[in-house]
Amino acid sequence: MWTDHETEQDFLNFGGVARTVAEIIEQAQSRPISIGISGAWGVGKSSMIKLIRGELAGRSVGEGKKLIFVEFNAWLYQGYDDARAALIEVVASELAKEAQERKSGVEKTADLLKRVNWFRAAKLGIGSATALALGLPPVGLLGEAFDLGKKIVDGHFDEDTAGDVEVTAEQVGKSASGLIKPKTKSSPPKEIHALRTSFEEALEEMGVTLVVLIDDLDRCLPETTISTLEAIRLLLFLKHTAFVIAADDQMIKHAVKHHFQGVDDALVTNYFDKLIQVPIRVPPLGTQEVRAYMMLLFIENSSLDAEEKEMIRGKVCEQLGKTWQGKRVDLPYLRTLNGRLSAELIARLDTADRLAPLMTSATGIARATLD
Helix, strand or coil: CCCCCCCCCCCCCCHHHHHHHHHHHHHCCCCCEEEEEECCCCCCHHHHHHHHHHHHCCCEECCCEEEEEEEEEHHHHCCCCCHHHHHHHHHHHHHHHHHHHHCCCHHHHHHHHHHHHHHHHHHHHHHHHHHHHCCCCCCHHHHHHHHHHHHHHCCCCCHHHHHHHHHHHHHHHHHHHHHCCCCCCCCHHHHHHHHHHHHHHHHHHHCEEEEEEEECHHHCCHHHHHHHHHHHHHHCCCCCEEEEEEECHHHHHHHHHHHCCCCCHHHHHHHHHCCCCEEEECCCCCHHHHHHHHHHHHHHCCCCCHHHHHHHHHHHHHHHCCHHHCCCCCHHHHHHHCCCCCHHHHHHHHHHHHHHHHHCCCCCCCCCCCC
């Protein structure tokens, strides 16, 4: 049984695309860049993200600035946290950790972390107001307070209710004091400007370029997708940043259309396109790629030694890059790489050879996931 997980090993000759993305980021010389990795579910976007990080590891940009990485999967936070605040907090926490190690930018990154509270408070306020406007009870602690208030108004007030009121009021007070900082005269434009300023100044002071790798947006509900895109927009196009966003662009457009009901198709397309400076589509998988993928999985799980496996993997990826010249990746080709393959392994490779055309043409199988 093969696990369905992304991999840092290149079995599909994606290395060329990963190197291209790495070179784009390197050549940007700390100027802001956003790159979109698009493709349908199962074509290997998550593996591509891993390969891009591997290509960037050890590189530096603009006067030797170190690259630091943040990987964010919005799908993991769905239903547990506000996606905007979660992304900003993950980024700020990674910067704070790096600042502590470098002994520079500590104050700036601390300020950035504090501002996450404002976004959570804003989300809480917006959610409650929307719920009330729709005639629904608010969520969370404010919802509990609302329910208790309704009990009192309806005349259902007894000793137990009085105790609940006291406890809930105390909890709401503590929550509010933790979420909303004592700063006065705050507004969304001021907070957003302050956030962007703190973020950019922290990166400048630390002398690093931040690479944010975002995956699985197309698995999220429309609300989570839009919240994550809004958070990306807050941090986008600032110096010393690079964003790599992997998603099915059609699913993103569906989320935009669902969230902003009534907008025309042109605006739906423009919303995502405005965030992406360099769009890159993951190459579609053909019979050659699917056959090579399955064969390399059999090779990887065989008794061959690690050096031999790596040699075969490299040669297969090299051959995949020449398929446009009529070159093939099949059982005869693998036998030229190693003439001492066991009978058991040859039988498995033959199975992959015969299954590949079915997996790329048969209805219901053609979109089998390879992520």
